[in-house]
Amino acid sequence: MAKKRTEEIVSVEEERILELLQKDARMPIAQIARKVGLSENTVKKRVKKLKEDGYIHDFTLLLNPKKFGKNVITIFMISTELNKVKDCTKELTKLSQIIDIYFTTGNYSIIAIGLFDDDDDLNDFLVKKFSKLPINHYNVVTVLEKIKEGFFEI
Numbered sequence: 303m304a305k306k307r308t309e310e311i312v313s314v315e316e317e318r319i320l321e322l323l324q325k326d327a328r329m330p331i332a333q334i335a336r337k338v339g340l341s342e343n344t345v346k347k348r349v350k351k352l353k354e355d356g357y358i359h360d361f362t363l364l365l366n367p368k369k370f371g372k373n374v375i376t377i378f379m380i381s382t383e384l385n386k387v388k389d390c391t392k393e394l395t396k397l398s399q400i401i402d403i404y405f406t407t408g409n410y411s412i413i414a415i416g417l418f419d420d421d422d423d424l425n426d427f428l429v430k431k432f433s434k435l436p437i438n439h440y441n442v443v444t445v446l447e448k449i450k451e452g453f454f455e456i
Contacts, residue, residue: 312357315340316348320357320456323349327361372417374424375445378432380412386436387411393435399427410441 312320318338322329331349335342352358367375378400382390387405394400394414402415418424428442 312352316352316357317456319345319348320352323358323361324453324455367417371419374418374420375448376416376418376424377443377445378412378414378416379410379441379443380414380435380437381410381439382412382435382437384411390436397427397431399431 315338319334322334322337331342331345335345338345340348349358367373380390390412391403391405394403394412397416399416399418400414401417404413405411406413416424416427418427424442424444432440
């Protein structure tokens, strides 16, 4: 807990619970209770409250895309007219190859991340699906090496 917060959003115990769950979301409540110094029932209530209050988005399983043949990570930087952003993002969400979509400022109004089997799969996607989107201009970047990947941590 070395990071300084500007306001108290959760108690010290709740922050510790969140830290423990971030390291291992499958950690048993009994083990969390021992580490935090609270009863199991109290920890259950705190976790439920943290979820209801929106501090915990979800408990999920992260899969390794490479184990499923997804060897190419691609970043799509998309420029479209502001009145077409909603249509474009709606169409992007329908494409199984796209895993993240962001509405952004700057030269590109949308950034999307895609996963593909190989270069041929990416090319097929560009020709058959991506080219049909309401896009003015785009840039496609293939990730050569993932240096750091993560999620928000407290």
